Amino acid sequence: QSALTQPASVSGSPGQSITISCTGTSDDIGHYNYVSWYQKYPGKAPKLMISDVSNRPSGVSYRFSGSKSGNTASLTISGLQAEDEADYYCSSYSVNSPVVFGGGTRVTVL
Amino acid sequence: QVQLVESGGGLVKPGGSLRLSCAASGFTFSDYYMSWIRQAPGKGPEYVSHITSSSSYTDYADFVKGRFTISRDNAKNSLYLQMNSLTAEDTAVYYCAKLDGAGPPEYWGQGTLVTVSS
Numbered sequence: 001q002s003a004l005t006q007p008a009s010v011s012g013s014p015g016q017s018i019t020i021s022c023t024g025t026s027d028d029i030g031h032y033n034y035v036s037w038y039q040k041y042p043g044k045a046p047k048l049m050i051s052d053v054s055n056r057p058s059g060v061s062y063r064f065s066g067s068k069s070g071n072t073a074s075l076t077i078s079g080l081q082a083e084d085e086a087d088y089y090c091s092s093y094s095v096n097s098p099v100v101f102g103g104g105t106r107v108t109v110l
Numbered sequence: 111q112v113q114l115v116e117s118g119g120g121l122v123k124p125g126g127s128l129r130l131s132c133a134a135s136g137f138t139f140s141d142y143y144m145s146w147i148r149q150a151p152g153k154g155p156e157y158v159s160h161i162t163s164s165s166s167y168t169d170y171a172d173f174v175k176g177r178f179t180i181s182r183d184n185a186k187n188s189l190y191l192q193m194n195s196l197t198a199e200d201t202a203v204y205y206c207a208k209l210d211g212a213g214p215p216e217y218w219g220q221g222t223l224v225t226v227s228s
Contacts, residue, residue: 103154
């Protein structure tokens with residue numbers, strides 16, 4: 001059981017927008033503005049897509065954006081493309097641990 | 111570019127030991143906190159341990175305290191994880207990660223698989 005809760009899967013057609021939620025508690029997401037999102041392809045290293053809730057590292061497509069409200073953070077992928085099909089994980093600072101993670105969301109491009 | 115390459119994983123019997131290594135390149139290793147994170151099959155990632163840039167402080171998840179030891183050699187740009195008293199619950203892919211300050215992982219390696227089974 002991961003500390004943060006994500007939907008197991010989200011799907012969308014090319015060009016559509018999808019949103020992945022990440023629900024925590026007042027001890028993690030609700031307490032800190034340090035939510036990160038990672039993209040992972042099978043057999044590859046996870047890649048940082050969003051840090052500090054909504055900051056996009058250099059080189060990450062503008063189609064990826066992050067937000068937070070209360071104990072829930074969200075990752076939105078706009079203009080969905082075939083290459084976006086991957087697993088996505090959220091993470092957050094926590095009062096109980098340096099970092100906690102979500103269980104992951106499989107994004108499928110229909 | 112940042113590269114992190116883990117090694118040392120494999121099949122080990124319950125109660126056994128393994129030492130994982132992580133070779134870092136593409137950044138000034140001695141300036142950054144480093145971490146080990148693991149991911150069991152079908153589950154999300156899980157924090158294991160982290161170490162400060164000068165090795166002055168280390169931290170461990172409760173489930174590895176007293177069994178695992180993190181260390182680093184800044185002269186060799188390398189991070190290590192000594193794992194003792196392994197159980198089946200330790201079976202996972204273990205990732206080496208460069209931290210963003212004292213924060214979340216910024217870069218990850220591709221991981222090394224540790225399987226604990228008789």
